[in-house]
Amino acid sequence: xxxxxxxxxxxxxxxxxxxxxxxxxxxxxxxxxxxxxxxxxxxxxxxxxxxxxxxxxxxxxxxxxxxxxxxxxxxxxxxxxxxxxxxxxxxxxxxxxxxxxxxxxxxxxxxxxxxxxxxxxxxxxxxxxxxxxxxxxxxxxxxxxxxxxxxx
Amino acid sequence: xxxxxxxxxxxxxxxxxxxxxxxxxxxxxxxxxxxxxxxxxxxxxxxxxxxxxxxxxxxxxxxxxxxxxxxxxxxxxxxxxxxxxxxxxxxxxxxxxxxxxxxxxxxxxxxxxxxxxxxxxxxxxxxxxxxxxxxxxxxxxxxxxxxxxxxx
DNA sequence: ACATATAGCGAAAGCTCCTTGCGCGTTTGA
DNA sequence: TCAAACGCGCAAGGAGCTTTCGCTATATGT
Numbered sequence: 001x002x003x004x005x006x007x008x009x010x011x012x013x014x015x016x017x018x019x020x021x022x023x024x025x026x027x028x029x030x031x032x033x034x035x036x037x038x039x040x041x042x043x044x045x046x047x048x049x050x051x052x053x054x055x056x057x058x059x060x061x062x063x064x065x066x067x068x069x070x071x072x073x074x075x076x077x078x079x080x081x082x083x084x085x086x087x088x089x090x091x092x093x094x095x096x097x098x099x100x101x102x103x104x105x106x107x108x109x110x111x112x113x114x115x116x117x118x119x120x121x122x123x124x125x126x127x128x129x130x131x132x133x134x135x136x137x138x139x140x141x142x143x144x145x146x147x148x149x150x151x152x
Numbered sequence: 153x154x155x156x157x158x159x160x161x162x163x164x165x166x167x168x169x170x171x172x173x174x175x176x177x178x179x180x181x182x183x184x185x186x187x188x189x190x191x192x193x194x195x196x197x198x199x200x201x202x203x204x205x206x207x208x209x210x211x212x213x214x215x216x217x218x219x220x221x222x223x224x225x226x227x228x229x230x231x232x233x234x235x236x237x238x239x240x241x242x243x244x245x246x247x248x249x250x251x252x253x254x255x256x257x258x259x260x261x262x263x264x265x266x267x268x269x270x271x272x273x274x275x276x277x278x279x280x281x282x283x284x285x286x287x288x289x290x291x292x293x294x295x296x297x298x299x300x301x302x303x304x
Numbered sequence: 305a306c307a308t309a310t311a312g313c314g315a316a317a318g319c320t321c322c323t324t325g326c327g328c329g330t331t332t333g334a
Numbered sequence: 335t336c337a338a339a340c341g342c343g344c345a346a347g348g349a350g351c352t353t354t355c356g357c358t359a360t361a362t363g364t
Contacts, residue, residue: 011213014206018170023351032313037353039311051207053300054166060200061163061302066250068220068259085296092303098218098292107220107290111302138259140250144237148205148300150213150263151244175321184343189322191341 003048006031008152010039011048015149018052055148063093063111066143067118069126070104072134080131091125104136115139155200158183160304162191163200167301170204207300215245215263218295219270221278222256224286232283243277256288267291 003011009029013020020028026036043049058064073080081099088097088108096109110126112118118137126135155163161181165172172180178188195201210216225232233251240249240260248261262278264270270289278287 011206011208015208016203016205018206019204021351022353033351034314034353034355035312046212047209048212049206050209051168052171053168053205053207054163054170054201055203055205055300056163056167056302056304057199057202058302060198061304063302068250068252089297095300095302096298097296098220099294099296100220101291101293104290106296107292138256139253140259141253142251144249144251144258145241146248148207148247150208150210150215150247152208152213173321174323185321186323186325186344187342 003152007039007043007048010036010043011152012149014040014049015152058111062113065112065114065118066140067110067112068138068140069108069110070100070136070138071106071108071129071132072103073105073131074133075131076105083130084132087129091121093121093125155304159191159195159200162188162195163304164301166192166201167304210263214265217264217266217270218292219262219264220290220292221260221262222252222288222290223258223260223281223284224255225257225283226285227283228257235282236284239281243273245273245277 006029010025013025013028022037022040023033025040026033029036031039040049058066073084084106085097088094088106093112094108094110096107098107099105100107110118110121112121118139122137158181162177165177165180174189174192175185177192178185181188183191192201210218225236236258237249240246240258245264246260246262248259250259251257252259262270262273264273270291274289
């Protein structure tokens with residue numbers, strides 16, 4: 001089951017305007033309301049669309065600072081990884097966690113109010129993560145751009 | 153102008169369910185529809201809520217691979233940075249671009265179908281970026297978790 | 305060629321939801 | 335202490351939307 005051009009247009013629009021009405025979406029992709037509705041429904045049911053969310057402004061919410069944290073664990077045993085992942089997933093300031101190939105084992109994307117606040121997060125959460133051998137934090141000076149829209 | 157507890161509850165809900173109706177949201181945060189509506193409107197107008205979007209499944213869309221690319225430029229002059237940022241912002245496979253403190257100048261988050269596809273992106277786009285002195289790509293083996301929800 | 309499945313359009317019913325206005329209580333600040 | 339500002343709940347109108355149904359056309363495959 002794959003996507004035709006119309007499906008892709010629908011996804012392209014929804015990736016930018018998740019709250020658009022079916023009526024307007026139909027118009028935008030040149031379909032009748034009913035046909036458009038069926039397609040969107042299918043895209044949701046089949047898992048192409050995972051969620052509809054509101055994106056907030058990090059500055060307004062006082063977390064303008066992004067920090068990438070590279071972490072090396074002390075071992076590669078499954079229990080070590082599991083424990084680490086479980087613990088890290090409970091930290092609300094960590095937005096992403098990726099298991100990496102190469103030097104570092106994990107990369108985290110963390111948001112903070114400022115460097116002091118990151119120090120708090122570090123002390124309070126990161127420093128307490130289990131199985132960590134090494135940790136290196138890199139601060140972003142400025143986010144040039146950021147999108148949730150995948151290429152479709 | 154700041155946020156009280158109710159505003160935060162509203163934002164918390166909308167960060168997870170961006171398409172919830174005002175009626176249901178009002179119920180969830182224990183407000184009348186009118187009061188809730190007024191608050192959401194204000195949060196949008198004041199820029200706390202930037203956008204409503206649909207989040208798609210990277211696997212379903214055939215971009216299951218995330219790559220972090222660290223880039224060092226050949227110089228720090230404004231024109232070099234501007235030219236680089238302008239060029240990189242036109243690559244649809246690049247979802248994020250951060251100007252960094254420390255060793256590397258920039259970190260990009262790139263999505264690809266697989267390593268071969270990343271090779272194409274590299275050859276076709278990344279290798280052609282202006283002012284690049286050095287580039288190091290790190291592949292994610294697995295995304296442990298990922299959220300767009302800021303801590304509020 | 306024919307049956308089946310797929311996907312489209314149009315229309316309409318019904319309903320939910322947005323939006324607004326008003327009066328009330330509480331807080332703010334002069 | 336009193337007036338103004340702010341925020342809430344209630345109620346209701348009316349718009350706009352979702353969702354379904356029947357019919358048609360095109361593609362699939364036997």
